[in-house]
Amino acid sequence: MLRSRSIRRPLTGILLLTALTAPAALAGAATTATSVTITDPASDVTTNGGAPHPVPESADLLVTGVTHGTHDVTFVARVAGGPHPLEDAARVEDWSWISWRVDIDGDADTDLVVYARVEDDAYVGEVWHHNADQATCSGTVAYHAATFTTSVKVPRTCLGSPAEVRYVAVNRYTFLEPGTYYEDQSPDQGPPGSLAVLSNPAARTRIAxxxxxxxxxxxxxxxxxxxxxxxxxxxxxxxxxxxxxxxxxxxxxxxxxxxxxxxxxxxxxxxxxxxxxxxxxxxxxxxxxxxxxxxxxxxxxxxxxxxxxxAATDDNPACAAVPAVTFPDVAGPPHGDAIGCVAGYGIAKGQTDGTYQPDADVRRDQMTSFLARTLRASGVELPANPKDRFSDDNGSTHELAINQLAELGIVQGRGGDRFSPANPVTREQMASFLIRTLEVILEQDLAPTGPSPFTDTAGSAHADNIDVAAQLDIAKGRTATTYEPTQTVRRDQMASFIARSLRVLHAEGVKLTPVS
Structure with a gap:
């Protein structure tokens, strides 16, 4: 049933008539204020359903346009006469509106619709994006009674700040009985949805x-x-x-x-x-x-x-900063300099008989102490009272380091509450230990930046860390394309891994200090 409504006075605020002038020639960027207007033929309104009423002049679009400002975009429509659809008590409020179907990505399809309508005796300006089930933005409606002109001003951000806008304006004027509406589309040319009218012509061609x-x-x-x-x-x-x-x-x-x-x-x-x-x-x-x-x-x-x-050079400025420590059972290349370096920083220590035992495998518990000293040498304060994470390291001289690194997320155990401290460290585990240590020191995540150089690491839980270690020149393959991830790591190889890690830290500006 049609609700009885009184004709309302025009809203305060006059539409700027510059919105209906010819487009200005532009040489600036897309944010320069500009406008485009389209003149629509008179008396071209289409009728749908029964037609008990004469076609209202206010259903007939004469001029439509879009004006771009620096911060706002204004959509404009002028009709042939009154009463205006937004001011006429005879129309059905919920089924009459002026709208602009808008394309903002240049594909000539509707991306959003801008509406001007009346709801509960108040003007409403809304922006509905494609597939949205409610208005996504609001606009300010203005009505110029002398020229029967309506405008909706919306922030550019409501439209995604487009460089260009294509649009078609539609005016629908609906009577409740017998279900008749009058509609005019501007422009008329092209199939519905073609959205061929381009506003902001300065942005039509991309600036090379x-x-x-x-x-x-x-x-x-x-x-x-x-x-x-x-x-x-x-x-x-x-x-x-x-x-x-x-x-x-x-x-x-x-x-x-x-x-x-x-x-x-x-x-x-x-x-x-x-x-x-x-x-x-x-x-x-x-x-x-x-x-x-x-x-x-x-x-x-x-x-x-x-x-x-x-990258083949072994020059390491981090190692040059400390005096090298020598051992009687370390003869030189390929790992001699690295052993002297990590021993100089106090990260690796010799045996009670003064030897280093370079050929011995590195155990998992020993590795945690090497990494804990690397963290301290890099200025990281280790947890003083970490939670006891594992049941199989009780009494180990490395238990504190194991728990400290577990709390920092560097070591993760072997499942349940087991750490398997006496097991040897594998090459894939070494890569993860070192990369997680660097992430703690550098306070950033490290990820591969290119394809893996290795063909034998696919499926390994440590594959990404192996690739990062290789790209940082911390880990080297056994061949150009193989890494041998499950091979164990000897004490001399461990020293080279850590010395190259120190080189990375030095390059990143980390201050390195020997520890006891």
């Missing part, structure tokens, strides 16, 4: 850009700091491209490009990344067009730059 790149060094020792820089510029010579996202991508030898870092251009369009490469790789900068969130700058990819890394 170019992206340069440079590296501060093309050949460096492993872990040396290298700067990768570039500049994003407009090819038309326009203003600096500021605040645009640029990613740094890395391609290892034989691999594919993957993003390793992201930043935004500064006030001059410049970007800069600092890296410490551990293996030779190629690098490039990439800017991607973000039509829904950016001002329309087109995609650009920089030239590729290659950085050759002399």
């Amino acid at each position: 850009t170019s992206l340069s790149s440079a590296v501060s060094a093309s050949s460096v020792p492993a872990f040396s700091k290298v700067t990768v820089s570039g500049k994003l510029t407009r090819t038309d010579g326009g203003a600096a491209v500021t605040g645009q996202k640029v990613t740094l991508q890395r391609r290892p030898t034989g691999g594919s490009f993957a993003t390793i870092a992201t930043t935004t251009t500064d006030s001059k369009g410049n970007v800069s990344f600092t890296i410490a490469p551990t293996a030779s790789a190629s690098y490039r900068l990439v800017h991607s067009y973000a039509g829904r969130t950016g001002p329309g700058f087109d995609s650009a990819t920089s030239p590729t730059r290659t950085i050759d890394v002399t």
Whole structure:
């Protein structure tokens, strides 16, 4: 049943008539205020259902438009005469409206609908996104009575800050009985949903850009700091491209490009990344067009730059900082320098007879003490009273270290409350022990940045940590493609693993101090 309603006075606030002027020629970015208007033929209203009433002039769209401001987008519709659908007591409130079907991603399909209607004697402006079951944003409705013009102003963020808008306006005027509505669509051309009218014409064509790149060094020792820089510029010579996202991508030898870092251009369009490469790789900068969130700058990819890394060198500045400790049973390469280094930091200790026993396997309980001293040498304060996690290490001289590392998440046991302290450490376990230790010290997660170099680690619970250790040049394969993850680790090999880990920490700026 139709509710009796009195004709309301126009809302306070007059629609800016600039919304109905011809579009201005633009040379700036997409946020520059601009408008587009469409003139619709008079007397082209369609009738649906019975037609007991003459076609109201207020059902006939004459002009529709969209005006872009820096912070808002205003949708405009002018009809032939009154009473206006939003002011007429004869219409059905819930089934009459003015709406704009809007495309914001350039595919000519409706992404959202902007409505102007009356509900409970109040103007309502709403934005409904595609597939939403309720309004996702509100707008401000204004009505200019002298020109029968209605507008809805919505924040640009309601639309995802698009660089461009395609739209079709629809005016529906509904009578309750006998179920008749009058509808006019503007523009009329094209099938429903074509959304061919483009507002903000300055952003219709993406602004072409170019992206340069440079590296501060093309050949460096492993872990040396290298700067990768570039500049994003407009090819038309326009203003600096500021605040645009640029990613740094890395391609290892034989691999594919993957993003390793992201930043935004500064006030001059410049970007800069600092890296410490551990293996030779190629690098490039990439800017991607973000039509829904950016001002329309087109995609650009920089030239590729290659950085050759002399990863085979055993030069270790972390080890050069402490006097090496010698043992009578350590003869030199390949692990002699590393043994002297970790012993110099107090991380590894010799036997009671003064020897090191380099060929002996490293036990799991011994490994926790090596790692606990590495943490202390890196300035990490270990838990003073950790929970007793395991039942099979009671009485061990390494029990405190085992519990401290368990509390830090570095060791996880062998299931239940068992640690298996006397079992030898395997190469895959060593990788996880070391990478988790680095994560605690550096306070960051470490993950592989490229494909695995090894063919025999797939399915291992430690595969990711093995790959990270290899990429950081901490762990080396037995061959170019095999790691032999289940082989045990000797005491001399353990020293090399830890010495290379110290090199990583030194490169990251961690202050290393010998411990007792």
